[in-house]
Amino acid sequence: MTSMFGEPIARLEDDRLLRGNGAYLDDLGHDALACAFVRSPHAHARVGEIDVSDALGVDGVVAIYTHEDLPGRIAEPLPLLIPHPALTHGRTGYPLAAGEVNYVGEPVVMVVAEDRYLAEDAAERIMVEYEPLPAVVGVDAARKADHLVHDDVPGNVAGHLVQSNGDAAAAIAAAPHVLELDLYVERSASTPLEGRGVLARWDTESRRLRIWTSTQTSTGVRAAVAARLGLALADVDVITPDVGGGFGVKIVHPWPEELLVPWAARLLGRPVKFTEDRIEHFLASAHERGQRHRVRVGFDDQGRVLGLDVRFWHDNGAYIPYGLIVPIITSTQLLGPYKPGAYRVEFSSLYTNTVIVTPYRGAGRPQGAFVMERTMDAIAAELGFDRALVRERNFIQPEEMPYDHGLIFQDGRPLIYDSGDYPAALAKLKALVGWDDFEAVRAAAREEGRRLGIGLACYVEGTGVGPYEGAHVVVETSGKVKVATGLTSQGQGHQTVLAQIVADELGVPIGDIDVVTGDTRAFGYAVGTFASRTAVMSGSAVALAARAARAKAISVAAAALEASPDDMEIVAGQVRIKGDPESGIAIGTVAVLSNPLRYAFDEAAQAATQFAGGDFDKPPVAEDDEPGIEGRKFFSPVRSTFAAGMHAVIVETDPQTAEIKVLRYCVVHDCGTLINPRIVEGQIHGGVAQGVGGALYERMAYDETGQLQNASFMDFLMPYVSEVPKGIEIDHLETPSPLNPLGIKGAGEAGVIPSAAVFAAAIEDAEGIAITSMPISPSDLFELRAASRPASRGAAGAPRDSGDRGR
């Protein structure tokens, strides 16, 4: 049987989804009551009287709840999921506003009705008095702190963290060259096509709660809901149905609705469902990316960075349930493949009266890559060097692995790169895009009156963060193999890649393998799907569990064949003596033999009953053994693996209209060993498209009062096919990770990380104007051109005010 690992096989998930037989959250619970929420129209206000009397008369209304109606722990602020010593002023919202609202979209009143139309009829008849307060909008207003988001949080500062390795200030002071840059990145958002949603059913007979939720962590939701409702974990099942995309936003939990819906379902004794609509997703889920950065860099005549000092200000929105994870990732991952002589980073995480900020694919890394790569380009411009050369001179070399940055990463563990070959990746990228021949291409285009630019950007991504994932593999007596892992899937093809791993490890046909993810009934211990961790964490756990099941199958078959386990193999689902197909026992039969029976349930099972023979001096199940062919294993690595990649883009900018066209987009990617290249490439395609959106189109247009003015797909410019590159050229490099049994590094987020950096570099190269703020639209570029005339054309190194465009 050929190996499945590494094969670009078609996905096992697709057939069902293509027939319209997927089961997404709103496809379930047709008998459920529906919810609608009255949400704050103000960015910052005190909540006064709430008058629901008109709404109570609406046909089909079942219940209306305000904060006053919530009992016990349901009335408490939502959990602060990731505490950190530097998060000194962590604040979270309430499931329903308790006296104050802090962003437009914050839930204030919950309406439960027979259907969504009726729930909305009632919601619009509810009168809420508000006393508006001054709104803090944008990172600059938060820093200024003329007004406070939370009265008891001075300076709007939720947390403040400094990390350093060496004496960066001294290194910069002593450096022959020093540059300063002011760099800004605007907000964007995950924006999956399916919004959030939750369905809950309280079984009045078994007194158990069952929840279906469109989440990236079913175990997280289960623990939070059980704690708040005072239920035993064993009495709560959380099932993740098909999820229509996540990209980070669905790792946050419990959302207000994820607590309120199960609570109401139990109280009312009827199933209740909430399906988020598109405007709610814009206003009431989460955004990311908004940060302002100040860089001071000192470097030598060769362009080597001697000292790097980065300060930045992170807009965390109204509350901070997910803690400091995003700015911690920026502060550590901005180092990329480089080794500055000394490094100091300091950030403040600031409250604003806008939607909360939590990780969106890339999670702080796009900002980090933007800062570091703009800095590399600025150094090259200052010294008149080739931009690739400056990067080469600052790379960590392969022989320096594992490389310790002397910092603490997002998982609380040392930032130590496990492996990687950055010079080789850059060489591949230069060859792929034709870096060294570009001047001829540019000159030829110039002859035609066209303006071209090229940019490149590098990144390193810590993937597969712990603490652990686990897996269960069981061989049924039919020979079918059931695999379960607790983390969830949102379209990444987990069923396929995990089945590929099991097929090889266990020696069974892939068609006999069924994988379940994100169902606490099937596997109760898990963390979740984020940080490009599934292949590394669950992939490793599944491999270990399959190996355990294999060892058991071989042991049982060896006893039956009176052979040594060392002489056994499993091929195509047959457990046999090596090289002797005649000796084979079907693995399903081995499963029958592994379970000593009193009662035969079918003919095959008769072989395992007590009058069928055996060694009468031994117990039917040995002391250290158990019935069945199963493996249950956990994988918990010492620290993250570090994937890496480099992108290059060639753009053409229109001399008149300032439109920005992508001519070529090239990716070199190293995620260690590849389980399924087709799926990895699909992940890169999607990441690049989101990166293009974030670099050229997407922004959250808040006005000064905190109203999000583009909260629809008409106005938030998510790329259609016309906006993405016509081809994405990909080359792989495989440096296996030494930290897990399969050599895997994560791949899910890679495509999006260097986009802002690479587009800024290419546009700057085309235009000769410093690009310090992203995204950049044609009108932004048009204005930059106007502002740069008639003064001489600057380079990235020139300090320049990068105002919050789009405000």
Add this chain to the structure above:
Amino acid sequence: MSESELFDVRLTVNGVVRDVRVPARRLLSDCLRHDLRLTGTHVGCEHGVCGACTVLVDGVAVRSCLLLAVSADGAAVTTVEGLTGQDGTLSAVQQAFADCHGLQCGFCTPGFLTTITAALEENPRPTEEEAREIIGGNLCRCTGYQNIVRAVRRAAELTAERADREGAT
């Protein structure tokens, strides 16, 4: 007209006559999904921009979130569930998506499948540029569209191959 007044609507959905009683304001998308329980049609934005809810009404691709069920009275509606052959074979467009890895989370997919099915009726041999135009009004957040463009052209090939095979038998 009160919100609770119900109207009789007759639709022929995927070849089957279906009678429903719905309020005037019921969207066709909600009628298909919740009254007829054909949940393959998905709702991504409810303002006609994303295309996930696209169905064929009398053979024409329309956004079912922008159409009231009552205004579709008498129409023949094809949803993603109706694309599959009676013997259970995936349609050429469905098969092409599987062959080309044209879907990831699968939420937008039904809208692409219906849109492309209608377009290939009009233009059975699209160029790459035409393939991009065909899907130009549908949003996908997962795939970056690369493999969907491939799937459009693969579907055209498959359709031709299947027609040849039928012609030969």
